[in-house]
Amino acid sequence: MNDEPIDLDAITRVDLRSTSTVYGPVRSWRVGFSLGIDLLCLNSICSFNCTYCQLGSIQVKTNVRQLFVTTGKVLSDLAAGNWRKADIITLSGSGEPSLASNMGEVIEGAGAFTSKPTLVLTNGTLLHLPSVRQELGLADRVYLKLDAATEESLRRVNRPVEGVTLKGIVESACKFRREYEGYLALQMMFVHSNQREVEAFAKLIERVQPDEVQVNTPTRPYPDGWYLASRGSHEGVDYPAKPLKPLAPETLRDIVNQLREATPGSKIVSRADESD
Numbered sequence: 001m002n003d004e005p006i007d008l009d010a011i012t013r014v015d016l017r018s019t020s021t022v023y024g025p026v027r028s029w030r031v032g033f034s035l036g037i038d039l040l041c042l043n044s045i046c047s048f049n050c051t052y053c054q055l056g057s058i059q060v061k062t063n064v065r066q067l068f069v070t071t072g073k074v075l076s077d078l079a080a081g082n083w084r085k086a087d088i089i090t091l092s093g094s095g096e097p098s099l100a101s102n103m104g105e106v107i108e109g110a111g112a113f114t115s116k117p118t119l120v121l122t123n124g125t126l127l128h129l130p131s132v133r134q135e136l137g138l139a140d141r142v143y144l145k146l147d148a149a150t151e152e153s154l155r156r157v158n159r160p161v162e163g164v165t166l167k168g169i170v171e172s173a174c175k176f177r178r179e180y181e182g183y184l185a186l187q188m189m190f191v192h193s194n195q196r197e198v199e200a201f202a203k204l205i206e207r208v209q210p211d212e213v214q215v216n217t218p219t220r221p222y223p224d225g226w227y228l229a230s231r232g233s234h235e236g237v238d239y240p241a242k243p244l245k246p247l248a249p250e251t252l253r254d255i256v257n258q259l260r261e262a263t264p265g266s267k268i269v270s271r272a273d274e275s276d
């Protein structure tokens with residue numbers, strides 16, 4: 001696996017002097033109005049390249065932590081942003097936030113400045129690093145993506161960088177669960193290629209013991225290229241994008257029911273419940 005940091009000059013596609021690392025707030029399904037912080041911002045940068053990613057095909061694939069945007073820049077964008085209208089501050093944006101080596105500093109700084117709760121959306125591929133677990137531990141909430149219950153579906157749905165395995169992610173997630181005192185949710189996106197792995201997903205829920213499991217199917221369009229605006233809510237999309245083929249509502253409902261039956265005591269939430 002390549003452990004060299006990326007040459008930022010070669011990948012940067014925005015002018016940071018005129019681009020904010022802060023966006024929204026946007027209405028979010030689980031947390032109300034969420035103000036986004038984008039620690040990647042220069043391009044789409046991730047250790048996964050999920051088939052349904054709202055950023056389109058990931059431009060820069062890496063699992064190496066480094067500094068992309070300084071903490072000073074992020075906190076000054078935050079001070080100039082619309083944070084007072086937000087219910088929560090969410091680190092997400094143009095890729096995997098734990099790739100940014102200043103993630104912990106920003107969680108602390110943003111929480112202290114706004115006095116709002118903080119949330120990180122992560123794919124868990126760096127959870128094996130004690131520094132990442134410690135920094136995520138500073139957030140009030142962590143939502144951990146888990147779309148695969150087998151190594152094969154990890155490769156098919158998430159298309160990770162070399163060296164990332166489901167076994168490694170799940171072992172690290174269990175370790176993080178034991179250490180973390182905040183609210184941990186698993187985010188499961190069901191698509192056509194993982195919809196038959198429900199039994200195996202139930203076993204992973206029992207192993208990780210999250211506070212909540214969010215079960216959905218992707219509905220946001222898939223952009224033809226990378227557009228900074230794709231990190232937001234996708235309302236009124238004004239760039240070329242293809243619609244996705246989500247699972248049918250009754251199929252998603254069936255998956256939710258099977259997971260509830262197989263994991264009594266777990267809290268399973270889904271947009272499928274809203275269409276009842």
Ligand code: SF4
Binds near residue numbers: 054095145
């Ligand atoms: S983990 Fe998130 S940002 Fe990365 S490719 Fe998947 S959906 Fe996109």
